[in-house]
Amino acid sequence: MNWEDNVRRVVPYVAGEQPKEQNVIKLNTNECPYPPAPGVAEVLHGFDCDILRKYPDPDVSLLVRALARRHGLTDRQVFVGVGSDDVLAMSFLTFFNSGKPILFPDITYSFYDVWAELYRIPYQCQPLDDSFRIRKEDYFRENGGIVIANPNAPTGVAVPLSELEEIVRTNLDSVVIIDEAYVDFGGESCVPLIEKYDNLLVVQTFSKSRSMAGMRIGYAMGNERMIGYLNDVKFSFNSYTMSAVSIAAGAASAADETYFRDTVAKVVATRERVRGELDKLGFICTDAKTNFLFVSHRTIPAREIFEALKAEKIYVRFWDKPRISNCLRISIGTDEEMDRVLAFLEAYTGGRKDETHL
């Protein structure tokens, strides 16, 4: 016997590389290429550090109120956590307790099965179709809960709101979590369905469209009872998860709708332009409604392109996993960064393209 016999062993999630070298183009973790709203810098640079000696507001009121106002909800319909990973993990713990398997797609955000295993929640993956689309009928069976990323990651493919509504309506006895990390870049949000269905939880994040991955803010929206249960579990871990700085900076971001829309519009414009150019270079792209593209090349294996890009200090994401091992996920950077990527790919794919014409 040894203390190590009783350690909980888990296989940790491996996130995209965070290269420490300089002068790289980092398109592997779906970060926004533009800075946060100017109000965020104002908050930090004028912060009264004396208040740090006190515990932060456990109700996170300032930030909850800013988000409720932004989404047309009441304060009691919003729950805030340390990034959407924290919010999602706590939602799994709170709502997926039935013993029946929870359902999610076979290709999706890689944390869902990790949390399920951590909390010993049974799960069943539902295969996407050959175009990486969800088949709604797969979610019309007995289950202990459902979680769907919309738009999905890493495919970028969005589910129409009407189909999600059918899934929510068909599963009134389960909690359905819609993970909208990327929704601002072109998906249809389920937030308007919250008033209609009390089994729906919608999760969003500040890490993508609000350029604040470094601040760690995510949030869930749902009916007041559901948010109450989440708060009960949160308060049983740690009453104070959100730092005073995150609360103030997050509220400043949430209040600046104009900057938010401009940032999203820039990313979307770049994405559409890059998709068009990649198409000309022999890439097939999904209809990604995200701040990334999910692509494969007609003739060149994804792994080769991945390695070639890496040699150029261009980091994108590649998974050696079934069904997607010939795909790359490329985050949308600035126009300048994407021009460098396109220039390289044009040179790199040029010869190969000719070969296929021989």
Add this chain to the structure above:
Amino acid sequence: MNWEDNVRRVVPYVAGEQPKEQNVIKLNTNECPYPPAPGVAEVLHGFDCDILRKYPDPDVSLLVRALARRHGLTDRQVFVGVGSDDVLAMSFLTFFNSGKPILFPDITYSFYDVWAELYRIPYQCQPLDDSFRIRKEDYFRENGGIVIANPNAPTGVAVPLSELEEIVRTNLDSVVIIDEAYVDFGGESCVPLIEKYDNLLVVQTFSKSRSMAGMRIGYAMGNERMIGYLNDVKFSFNSYTMSAVSIAAGAASAADETYFRDTVAKVVATRERVRGELDKLGFICTDAKTNFLFVSHRTIPAREIFEALKAEKIYVRFWDKPRISNCLRISIGTDEEMDRVLAFLEAYTGGRKDETHL
């Protein structure tokens, strides 16, 4: 059937009141009355907010290194989390998996039983003696782990290092967690035992002696294997729990040993002075080695004093719980704040004291 049937129901911890009114003396959550080290304000006020668009360093290297250097450890012996509550909860989840009950005192930090229940870890409370001291023999029995706050909360009583070492040495098959939230104010730290015992985990916090409760930073120190297991569990929840701002500000605090010692010395001096004055007013105080005192009055019930103080906008902590329902926990504020408290208590207890002399 309804989704609510499968919700995890918990009874959340109720933290000390965070009064929103102005002009109160807040001595109910053991916050430090002095601001954080000046380097913390420098970090915030000069922060390059453009980096917030990126995910923070998942290894929290800057802060881990500063803490390792401060404690004479290697980087791989330090784990950082969102306050010591986060670190402790994750440690319970990681290390207390045997099915045997974990042991902790009957009177101690109120989160231990909450986490045990949340994670369905069996536990057995060991009664403190009548002077609120741990009886080390209570921890020489079969168990699935041990957690001891040293100095203890809310009593302030410290366990001698030699007794803790006996407990650690007698339990090589269990993980022993020593929660040193208050150790800087006069306890003996177990950190030097880390090299000797690989079943020991020592947890500290920035919320008390470093005046950074609002920033949410806690950390654990132990042998490299133990810290590795904690990191595996952490990475299976959320790769990025520490914001870029917390990492930088925490490192600035950890590097300023002079400011840290001055702050602690001021709090300790005020504590000792206040203890002497309270004694003259008919209070009995434990030998608290913390930034709070734990007191009862010879003749006046604690609840009455609590209510009288509250009416004066002086907030202290009172629990209507067995064994401590005649005690108050009073955090140490500035000398000016404590003088106001003492002046009020002198007037308030004056009459009563005379009565007992009649």
